[in-house]
Amino acid sequence: MSVAASTAWKNVRQEPGWLARFFDWKPVLVFCCMLPATGLLLVFLTYPLGLGIWLAFTDTMIGRGGAWVGLENFEYLAEDPVFWTAVFYSVFYTAVATVGKFALGLWLALLLNNHLPFKSLLRAIVLLPWITPTVLSAIAFWWIYDPQFSIVSYILVDVLHLRNTYIDFLGSTWPARWSLIAANVWRGIPFVAICLLAGLQTISPSLYEAALLDGATPWQRFTQITVPLLMPILAIVMTFSIIFTFTDFQLVYAITRGGPVNSTHLMATLAFQRGIPGGQLAEGAAIAVSMIPFLIFATLFTYFGMARRKWQQGEGND
Amino acid sequence: MHIIRRRTALGLGAGALAAAMARESAAQIPVADATLKLPIESGASLRILRPARFVEPDEVIFRENTQRFQQQTGVQVRVDFVGWEDIRAQTAVTANTGSGPDVVLGWAEDPHIFVDKLVELSDVAEYLGKRYGGWKFLGEKFGKKNGSNNWIGIPFGGTAGPIVYRESAVKAAGYDAIPTEHDKYLDLCRKLKAAGKPAGFTLGNAVGDGNGYANWLVWSHGGFLVDEDGKVAINSKQTIEALKYAAELQKTFVPGTLSWSDVSNNRAYSAQECFLTANGVSLYFSLKNDPATAAIAADTNHAPLPKGLAPSPPQSALTINAMLFKHSRYPNAAKSYLAFMMEREQYDPWLQKCLGYWAHPLNAYDKSPVWESDPKITGFRDSMNNRYWNGWKGPINQAAASSTAEYVMVQMCAAVAAGQQTPEAAAREAERRAKRYYRG
Numbered sequence: 001m002s003v004a005a006s007t008a009w010k011n012v013r014q015e016p017g018w019l020a021r022f023f024d025w026k027p028v029l030v031f032c033c034m035l036p037a038t039g040l041l042l043v044f045l046t047y048p049l050g051l052g053i054w055l056a057f058t059d060t061m062i063g064r065g066g067a068w069v070g071l072e073n074f075e076y077l078a079e080d081p082v083f084w085t086a087v088f089y090s091v092f093y094t095a096v097a098t099v100g101k102f103a104l105g106l107w108l109a110l111l112l113n114n115h116l117p118f119k120s121l122l123r124a125i126v127l128l129p130w131i132t133p134t135v136l137s138a139i140a141f142w143w144i145y146d147p148q149f150s151i152v153s154y155i156l157v158d159v160l161h162l163r164n165t166y167i168d169f170l171g172s173t174w175p176a177r178w179s180l181i182a183a184n185v186w187r188g189i190p191f192v193a194i195c196l197l198a199g200l201q202t203i204s205p206s207l208y209e210a211a212l213l214d215g216a217t218p219w220q221r222f223t224q225i226t227v228p229l230l231m232p233i234l235a236i237v238m239t240f241s242i243i244f245t246f247t248d249f250q251l252v253y254a255i256t257r258g259g260p261v262n263s264t265h266l267m268a269t270l271a272f273q274r275g276i277p278g279g280q281l282a283e284g285a286a287i288a289v290s291m292i293p294f295l296i297f298a299t300l301f302t303y304f305g306m307a308r309r310k311w312q313q314g315e316g317n318d
Numbered sequence: 319m320h321i322i323r324r325r326t327a328l329g330l331g332a333g334a335l336a337a338a339m340a341r342e343s344a345a346q347i348p349v350a351d352a353t354l355k356l357p358i359e360s361g362a363s364l365r366i367l368r369p370a371r372f373v374e375p376d377e378v379i380f381r382e383n384t385q386r387f388q389q390q391t392g393v394q395v396r397v398d399f400v401g402w403e404d405i406r407a408q409t410a411v412t413a414n415t416g417s418g419p420d421v422v423l424g425w426a427e428d429p430h431i432f433v434d435k436l437v438e439l440s441d442v443a444e445y446l447g448k449r450y451g452g453w454k455f456l457g458e459k460f461g462k463k464n465g466s467n468n469w470i471g472i473p474f475g476g477t478a479g480p481i482v483y484r485e486s487a488v489k490a491a492g493y494d495a496i497p498t499e500h501d502k503y504l505d506l507c508r509k510l511k512a513a514g515k516p517a518g519f520t521l522g523n524a525v526g527d528g529n530g531y532a533n534w535l536v537w538s539h540g541g542f543l544v545d546e547d548g549k550v551a552i553n554s555k556q557t558i559e560a561l562k563y564a565a566e567l568q569k570t571f572v573p574g575t576l577s578w579s580d581v582s583n584n585r586a587y588s589a590q591e592c593f594l595t596a597n598g599v600s601l602y603f604s605l606k607n608d609p610a611t612a613a614i615a616a617d618t619n620h621a622p623l624p625k626g627l628a629p630s631p632p633q634s635a636l637t638i639n640a641m642l643f644k645h646s647r648y649p650n651a652a653k654s655y656l657a658f659m660m661e662r663e664q665y666d667p668w669l670q671k672c673l674g675y676w677a678h679p680l681n682a683y684d685k686s687p688v689w690e691s692d693p694k695i696t697g698f699r700d701s702m703n704n705r706y707w708n709g710w711k712g713p714i715n716q717a718a719a720s721s722t723a724e725y726v727m728v729q730m731c732a733a734v735a736a737g738q739q740t741p742e743a744a745a746r747e748a749e750r751r752a753k754r755y756y757r758g
Contacts, residue, residue, distance in 0.1 A: 061716055062410040062431070076754065081747075146582075147574020148591045170577035172736060257523040260576045261732045276407050277525075277723040279431070279716055280755075 105192025138254035375671035429471035457679030475676025476635030520578035538626030544712035677701035
């Protein structure tokens with residue numbers, strides 16, 4: 001083990017070939033490893049999105065190809081009252097349903113965060129509305145809202161005798177709109193509640209203990225500790241929730257199909273209605289493309305509006 | 319694909335027995351001499367796509383008939399049933415990609431939409447027409463390419479939606495039959511409402527029933543969506559009259575009809591919430607087969623939609639129309655299959671077991687025992703002789719299909735019936751929307 005012995009040892013490692021060196025070169029390696037993911041994204045995301053945008057500028061119909069018509073589809077939509085009703089209701093639906101989901105979801109999360117008997121079982125039950133396939137819950141609501149066979153009407157009229165006539169949930173504009181929002185809120189609460197519950201559990205109990213020692217009221221503990229520390233996850237969950245709600249399709253399509261007289265069409269259902277059953281593929285694509293600015297705006301709003309450090313830690317903007 | 323259990327096998331056996339009896343009576347259908355020479359390609363196999371059944375025997379007998387074709391010709395045939403909502407989308411994919419099923423039994427307009435991708439079927443249609451006493455009006459209308467004698471589709475049958483009513487309720491209102499004049503019909507509906515046995519027609523987004531009712535409103539007042547050349551003509555005095563009438567009639571309906579879908583009126587009628595509506599024979603069929611509702615069926619009858627100002631009852635028939643795609647590798651086998659399915663040995667049992675659900679498009683089947691089996695369904699015999707179609711009086715094309723699918727007529731009527739728009743504004747809006755589809 002002397003120094004002399006180690007100098008006597010001769011390095012026999014061969015120089016790697018050019019191919020091995022090429023692949024060991026970091027930029028190449030990075031490129032190769034990214035290739036499958038890029039390919040997947042290009043084929044399954046970029047191509048359909050690009051095709052959709054392209055279709056929006058043509059006059060394609062089902063069964064025949066189309067030619068480039070520029071902004072003609074958008075010009076038609078701009079003066080189409082049905083389209084503007086759909087835009088209005090999409091925004092309204094998203095706004096009201098999101099507020100409802102977050103108010104109730106946060107409340108539920110706070111309740112579940114307490115020590116309760118059968119905690120895990122309760123949490124599992126809470127998730128049920130969300131894991132039920134949307135179409136199934138939509139059909140259930142369709143029955144609940146049925147003009148002749150609604151369980152709600154039955155209880156109010158035939159059991160409690162509070163009303164004389166059955167409620168016409170879906171027969172006129174505003175009742176139909178509120179009914180759909182109620183169904184969407186019911187479906188969306190578990191997602192919000194479980195995500196926020198996860199957020200709540202990351203908040204260290206020592207903060208609450210310290211606040212208790214300082215004599216903070218429960219409301220103060222909620223506004224000064226829970227809300228700020230929950231804000232990062234709230235921003236993410238809200239972004240997702242807004243996107244899911246804005247692009248909702250199944251509930252509306254299964255319950256009202258956009259009726260009565262188009263008053264409950266969301267942009268997604270209108271796009272499908274025009275594009276597939278209506279055969280006007282290009283116009284449907286144009287409506288779908290019109291959703292993109294709204295989604296980008298909603299995403300940016302929640303990100304920049306709620307993910308700011310000032311909100312979270314009370315510091316200045318940076 | 320199918321696991322046949324013992325019980326199913328028994329059921330199939332009973333079904334087969336009944337079908338065998340139906341096959342014997344097929345000899346009652348008169349035929350003329352005609353021949354169709356189509357050498358079937360060797361090693362041929364076929365894929366067929368058709369809408370899902372609405373009444374059970376539709377699928378059972380259809381499969382059985384296909385099985386017979388397979389046995390007699392050795393051609394392997396696979397039949398897929400898809401939902402009514404999905405079949406047009408799947409037909410479109412088949413047409414655009416040039417692959418998939420050889421034959422699609424789609425909706426009436428579909429061969430006209432995909433005409434460039436189809437094989438002409440004049441030989442089959444002319445053979446069938448000659449052998450079975452000619453095609454009925456809608457058979458010819460939906461089968462032939464616009465303004466030509468070239469057949470692009472083989473209509474298999476159609477289901478009309480006449481008035482379905484409770485005889486006792488109508489009688490109690492002082493009418494022996496459904497009146498054909500607008501004012502008397504309105505009076506009948508008012509009296510039914512007063513008796514607590516209201517009528518109900520949907521103006522919701524219901525493809526079949528909604529369009530059927532809205533079309534009737536406009537057609538029976540002499541209005542029409544487009545003229546013979548496909549020029550939009552909905553914004554007319556007749557339409558305004560129809561819309562005013564719709565608003566009056568709406569007041570007599572059971573509540574909630576504006577949100578009714580295609581099945582809602584069946585349910586409301588079966589639950590005795592609604593006593594007069596319009597529907598295919600399927601409603602009567604289900605009432606009759608269920609012991610719990612057999613009493614309702616006994617009190618039920620059918621009548622054509624009131625004529626109003628129209629020369630004949632303004633109703634169409636929801637038709638299934640077969641088309642053969644150019645990409646098929648075995649066109650002769652496919653044509654033989656279509657002809658085989660329309661022959662009396664196959665077609666008549668199908669017609670009988672479905673209780674005339676898909677009423678026949680070929681005149682000779684007027685003699686089918688099914689139409690005498692129950693006097694209450696005799697009226698469906700002439701379903702395919704109705705003189706109207708969606709997009710009447712215009713050509714059958716994509717624009718007509720789009721206007722139907724987009725509920726242009728339905729929503730025009732619904733907006734007025736709900737009191738959201740004046741008749742004039744609603745007609746203008748319908749004109750604007752229709753022009754979009756009929757832009758040429």
